[in-house]
Amino acid sequence: MAPSTDSAGTAGSTQNPDEQLIERFYEAFSKRDAEAMVACYHRDIVFTDPGFGTLRGDSAGDMWRMLCRAGKDLKVEASEIDAAHGRGHAHWVADYTFATGRKVHNVVDATFDFAEGLIIRHTDVFDFDAWAAQAFGLPGKVVGYVPVVPELSMQRLARLQLKRFQSSQRG
Secondary structure, eight states, X not given: OOOOOOTTOOOOTTOOHHHHHHHHHXXXXXXXXHHHHHTTEEEEEXXXXXXXXXXXXXXXXXXXXXXXXXXXXXXEEEEEEEEETTEEEEEEEEEEEOTTSOEEEEEEEEEEEEETTEEEEEEEEOOHHHXXXXXXXXXXXXXXXXXXXXXXXXXXXXXXXXXHHHHHXXX
């Protein structure tokens, strides 16, 4: 396990470069600095999570830009950062107010693969049903009773929101 960081976020000297990269990624996330987050990604990044499904390249970066911009009260804490042999992982928790006005406490486990000193694959795993119940209340709880289809519908909605964000950034 990687050593903890001090209050300034300075990584301990025994961290390897991949652990330092993960630490930088989450430090930027905690500051809602999407550009610093995206700078940790390889140009061929593949990001996957239950909310968006799989995003590649610029779409993965734009997702973080959109989420950081929307997350006015976002608080992120990462722990258990470790990396070796081109792979890494972290445990992180996000607390924020979702667009519905409901408070969300999301507990996430992340895995990473590295190439050319950057993150090339990032996979976040969390309890989608618990997230949906927090984000949407009763309708979100109902989602948990219907297998697979609601998750795919939520992914379609998330991707639509991302496409709208991307269009607004180009225009």
